[in-house]
Amino acid sequence: MICPKCSSDKISYVANTISKNRGAGSWLFWILVSFLTCGIGLIFWFFMALTNKKTITKTRAICNNCNHQWDI
Numbered sequence: 180m181i182c183p184k185c186s187s188d189k190i191s192y193v194a195n196t197i198s199k200n201r202g203a204g205s206w207l208f209w210i211l212v213s214f215l216t217c218g219i220g221l222i223f224w225f226f227m228a229l230t231n232k233k234t235i236t237k238t239r240a241i242c243n244n245c246n247h248q249w250d251i
């Protein structure tokens with residue numbers, strides 16, 4: 180692997196972990212549902228929050244020569 184900008188081979192690799200939440204609806208909506216269902220809505224929200232979590236691991240290369248960064 181060489182830098183696409185300066186062709187240096189002094190590259191550092193950094194693991195980037197991004198936690199993405201696709202959203203389980205607005206808080207107000209789920210609080211309202213919880214009131215209407217006597218708390219059952221909260222269990223649904225908890226379940227949805229768990230299953231909606233998405234973790235993406237990306238490796239980022241950083242050139243030690245010119246500081247250019249790019250995803251690989």
Ligand SMILES: [Zn+2]
Pocket residue numbers: 182183184185186187242243244245246247
């Ligand atoms: Zn470079």
